[in-house]
Amino acid sequence: MNTEKLFEAVNLGNLSLKNRTVMAPMTRTFSPDNVPTPDVAAYYRRRAEGNVGLIITEGTCINHAGAHGYDRVPDIFGEKAMAGWKTVVDDVHAAGGKIAPQLWHVGAVRKPGVGPNKEAPAYSPSGLYKPGAENGVAMSQEDIDEVVAAFAQSALESKEAGFDAIEVHGAHGYLVDQFFWEGTNQRTDKYGGSLEKRCQFAVEIIQAIRKAVGDDFPIILRFSQWKQQDYDAKLANTPKELETFLSILSDAGVDIFHASTRRFWVPEFEGSDLNLAGWTKKLTNKPVITVGSVGLDTDFIGEGMTDLSGTSNPTGIEGLIERIENDEFDLVAIGRALLVDPQWLNKIRENQLEDIKPFNKKALGSLS
Structure with a gap:
């Protein structure tokens, strides 16, 4: 297997990477008091030492009362948390990697009693967790303005801490995605209705971040068709709808x-082999990251995102390499395979597939 294309250096605007690989963001809940520890720094450093070009951190919570959905998730604001992140950044850079935090607000996924603001409600566009299922409160204009400002604050503090870029979490049924998704956005003001209006919240976040960090600091947006509330949900049913969505955000x-x-190997629309990343690059001509069970033979374990009762076994990545060589996308994010094996990339490069660990509960038990 010729992996030369995967490991070539790439320049994406102001982001220069030693190769086309990315560590996908994966929640860990290993940060007591919401502050990343030296163990967190060592965890990310090991992946940088394993030759990852760009690390995108676990979701990090912005400075808003309802941002947290889980305990022990790190903040991305404030003196204590940012001092911890500065150690992470310095360790990753010392190991030859680049790193970006994923800025996160969970929205209606939140349950009261978790995180540092335990009495805070779940905030969402219309008070809906999924179509027909209420949870929390519909956001006022004041709430929206506060969240937009909090995203910008975290982006600026991230830049000042030495991060190389930031990623906005706009996927998987969390807050930004709840505005995108017609099923959870039933607003009748400027934030709801048409697809264009449902993008307005994200547009304000991106514009506020750009104003805070300047023109030269890279902004990544993670988005998805599927939601954790509904794997079959769609934001765009046709390439034309996807083009509308992407153009607004671009x-x-x-x-x-x-x-x-x-x-990653599943075509997004009938009549084309392109996956969602491939269509995104075709429609925007901007750099795109693909992701989805890279190096493993199944997607999620069992029946849900948190069910670890089964096993995903290592596979080759010939199909992925072919898509990279066809310039369908620019970067490849690796999640679970890299989670259980920091040296996964080096083993792939040396064709040592037999030495790669499977992903299952046992492997996670020895996670480092």
Whole structure:
């Protein structure tokens, strides 16, 4: 297997990477008091030492009362948290890697009693967790303005801490995606209705971040068709609808799109072999990251995102390499395979497939 294309250096605007590989963001809940520890720094450093070009951190929570959905998730604001992140950044850079935090607000996924603001409600566009299922409160204009400002604050503090870019989490049924998704956005003001209006919240976030960090700091947006509330949900049913969606966000200031799918090899629309990342690059001509069960033979374990009762076994990546060589996308994000094996990339490069660990509960038990 010739992996030369995967490991070539690439320049994406102001982001220069030693290769085309990305560590996908994966929630860990290993940060007591919401502050990343030296163990967190060592965790990311090991992946940088394993030859990852760009690390995107686990979701990090912005400075808003309802941002947290889980305990022990790191903040991305404030003196203590940012001092911890500065150590992470310095360790990753010392190991030859680049790193970006994923800025996160969970929205209606939140349950009261978790995170540092335990009494805070779940915030969402219309008080809906999924179509027909209420949870929390519909956001006022004041709430929206506060969240937009919090995203910008975290982006600026990230830049000041030495991160190489930031990623906005706009996928998987969390807050930004709840505005995108017609099923959870039933607003009748400027934030709801047409697809264009449902993008307005994200547009304001991206524009506020751009104003805070300047023109030269890369902004990545992660988006998805599927939601954790509904794997079959769609934001765009046709290439034309996808083009409308992407054009709005591209014009707002997104530099790189991170197109999240559960299986990277599945075509997005009938009549074409292109996956979601491939279509995104074709429609925007901007750098794109693909993701979805890279190096493994199945997507999620069992029946849900948190069910670890089964096993995903290592596979080759010949199909992925072919798509890279066809310039369907620019970067490849690796999640679970890299989670259980920091040296996964080096083993792939040396064709040592037999030495790669499977992904299952046992492997996670020895996670480092």
